[in-house]
Amino acid sequence: MPTAPITVHPPLGTGGRRVTARGQILGLAHSDADVIEFLRRAGLPGAEGLLDDPSWVKWRGGRAHHYEAA
Structure with a gap:
């Protein structure tokens, strides 16, 4: 299975x-708008x-759509 390109x-801690x-x-x-x-x-x-x-976007670590410091 191919990996998502994005x-x-x-x-990040900051x-x-x-x-x-x-x-x-x-x-x-820092937001979905930035990613878009x-x-x-x-x-x-x-x-x-x-x-x-x-198939397009892989969210690694943390929850998808959350950008706060870890």
């Missing part, structure tokens, strides 16, 4: 989550519909 990494696409860092997200903007800039205009699709 990874939202565990929350808050926020690193977002990568196939290993390339897109940015540090990073994905839009990466060429995925329908990004808001991808956040809960495990």
Whole structure:
């Protein structure tokens, strides 16, 4: 099974989550809106519909959609 191309990494101790696409860092997200903007800039205009699709986005560590410090 192929892995999801987008990874939202565990929350950092200072808050926020690193977002990568196939290993390339897109940015540090503090909200779903940030993730959607990073994905839009990466060429995925329908990004808001991808956040809960495990074939597109893998949420690592912590709960999905939570960005507070670990």
